[in-house]
Amino acid sequence: MNGHFAIAIDGPSGAGKSSLARRCAEAFGFVYVDTGAIYRTVGLAALRRGVDRRDEEAVKSILPELAIEMRYNDAGEQRMYLNGEDVSAEIRLPEVSLCASDVSALPAVRAFLLEMQRKMAREHDVIMDGRDIGTVVLPDAELKIYLTASAEARAERRLKELVNKGVETSFEEVLRDIRYRDEQDSGRAAAPLKAADDAVTVDTTEIDFEASFRVFCAVIREHLGLLPREERA
Ligand code: DC
Numbered sequence: 248m249n250g251h252f253a254i255a256i257d258g259p260s261g262a263g264k265s266s267l268a269r270r271c272a273e274a275f276g277f278v279y280v281d282t283g284a285i286y287r288t289v290g291l292a293a294l295r296r297g298v299d300r301r302d303e304e305a306v307k308s309i310l311p312e313l314a315i316e317m318r319y320n321d322a323g324e325q326r327m328y329l330n331g332e333d334v335s336a337e338i339r340l341p342e343v344s345l346c347a348s349d350v351s352a353l354p355a356v357r358a359f360l361l362e363m364q365r366k367m368a369r370e371h372d373v374i375m376d377g378r379d380i381g382t383v384v385l386p387d388a389e390l391k392i393y394l395t396a397s398a399e400a401r402a403e404r405r406l407k408e409l410v411n412k413g414v415e416t417s418f419e420e421v422l423r424d425i426r427y428r429d430e431q432d433s434g435r436a437a438a439p440l441k442a443a444d445d446a447v448t449v450d451t452t453e454i455d456f457e458a459s460f461r462v463f464c465a466v467i468r469e470h471l472g473l474l475p476r477e478e479r480a
Pocket of ligand 1: 283351377
């Protein structure tokens with residue numbers, strides 16, 4: 248390859264991909280790339296401009312005007328910029344999640360964002376999460392993990408996160424959004440969510456974050472021969 252390691256993590260919304268990937272990045276010294284944030288930024292741009300998010304030509308027409316940048320602050324956090332504005336908080340709003348799922352079904356949007364993701368993997372040791380990382384973006388990744396959990400378990404965790412952020416919502420609403428996105432992300436023709444043939448599946452329905460992290464460490468050790476930094480001699 249190019250001298251860099253890549254770990255691809257795919258799975259449905261709310262399975263814990265980003266928290267686990269972030270934690271592994273810290274523990275192993277990888278750069279964490281949250282590709283959902285990039286789709287969210289395009290979704291936000293479409294929402295702000297009032298374009299029909301399912302109309303490929305309409306969304307395509309705004310792409311040349313979008314300067315999307317991923318920057319890392321001193322704490323190693325990924326921040327998203329849309330035409331120079333930091334939109335990292337706004338892209339987490341529930342309505343933006345739905346827009347992101349809509350625009351991510353459009354092949355023109357996926358093609359527009361592909362090179363940006365691959366470039367990160369060429370330049371850094373990455374742990375990258377999304378829906379098609381192991382299948383399309385980095386098919387040669389050294390390790391692919393498919394992270395999943397039941398829709399109810401995912402909705403419960405997402406609800407907690409949203410309530411902590413002060414967003415008013417209910418379990419039913421969150422579960423409905425998760426099911427909508429599951430169907431749309433898995434059912435679309437363009438790069439649908441699915442496990443790569445050579446992915447290791449990790450199901451977190453019955454295990455908490457710490458136990459999931461231990462599973463990840465074991466899988467990384469087994470497949471890449473790497474230990475977390477604190478356990479290295
Ligand atoms: O991971 P997330 O919830 O932040 O992603 C937001 C949406 O973007 C999700 O509904 C599917 C889409 N997405 C995608 O299609 N491909 C990716 N690699 C990452 C996200």
